[in-house]
Amino acid sequence: MAEDTVDSIEVPSPAAQAAASIIDEILKGIEQRQRRRQRRLEDEKGHTVYSRPDPHEPRSALKAAAQTLLTNAQADAISEPVDMRKYNALLVQVFVSGTNATASVYVDGAASAGGLWLPEPWPSNGFVANSSVARTLEVASRFCRIRLANVSGTFNKGEGFTIVVTPYIAGTGAS
Numbered sequence: 001m002a003e004d005t006v007d008s009i010e011v012p013s014p015a016a017q018a019a020a021s022i023i024d025e026i027l028k029g030i031e032q033r034q035r036r037r038q039r040r041l042e043d044e045k046g047h048t049v050y051s052r053p054d055p056h057e058p059r060s061a062l063k064a065a066a067q068t069l070l071t072n073a074q075a076d077a078i079s080e081p082v083d084m085r086k087y088n089a090l091l092v093q094v095f096v097s098g099t100n101a102t103a104s105v106y107v108d109g110a111a112s113a114g115g116l117w118l119p120e121p122w123p124s125n126g127f128v129a130n131s132s133v134a135r136t137l138e139v140a141s142r143f144c145r146i147r148l149a150n151v152s153g154t155f156n157k158g159e160g161f162t163i164v165v166t167p168y169i170a171g172t173g174a175s
Contacts, residue, residue, distance in 0.1 A: 063168040066093075069146050072160035074098075079146040081113040082165055089138045089170035092146065094129040095162040101153030102130040103161055109141025117145065129161065138170055 064087060069079035084090065094105055106126050108117040119125055120139055127135060146163050 064166060066164050066166045068162065068164050070148060070161060070163040072097075072155075072158055072162060073148055073151065074155045074160040075151050077148045077151075079148075079163065081110070081143040081145050082167060083113075083142075084109075084139055084144050084167055085142050087139075087167035087169055089136060089168050090144060091134065091136050091166040091168065093132075093134045093164045093166075095132045095164070096129055097159040097162075098156070099154040100130075101151075101155065101159075101161070102128060103151040104149045105129050105163070106147040106149065107137060107139070108145050108147055109139055110143050110145075111141065113143050115143070120144065136170075 067082060069082070070077055082090070090107065092105065092107065096103075104126060105128075107120045109120045110117045120137060120141065125137070127133070144165075146165065148161055148163070151161065
């Protein structure tokens with residue numbers, strides 16, 4: 001007849017349990033800081049220079065919802081700020097209606113929503129829109145806005161320039 005044997009089980013002391021709990025909390029904090037650092041690298045002035053998606057976030061975080069900034073603008077206009085803190089690129093769509101409609105479209109950036117607005121350094125910044133067009137650009141600012149200038153043409157009621165933007169993360173290699 002075989003004998004039943006029970007190996008001894010060591011129960012850690014309360015002090016050892018507390019130490020293990022503290023170590024777990026420290027490791028969780030380190031992991032969270034590494035994920036935040038991976039998402040956004042900043043230069044010495046605090047401007048976001050490159051953003052990467054957090055691999056633990058859902059894929060939908062790679063692109064924000066489209067935002068209509070200006071609707072049927074018939075004169076020079078400036079949009080509300082767009083929060084770009086989680087994104088490094090912007091899709092700008094300009095929809096034009098009216099007769100002989102033309103305008104210059106600029107993208108300005110700032111470190112804060114109420115900050116000093118400067119043109120984004122972008123080769124296509126300041127493009128002329130006389131028909132519906134879409135442009136993409138990488139941005140370095142935390143906030144962006146659209147500036148519509150030199151508007152001309154003949155507009156009936158409900159016609160003008162409508163501008164829709166979509167912030168997203170460029171260069172992720174995601175499909």
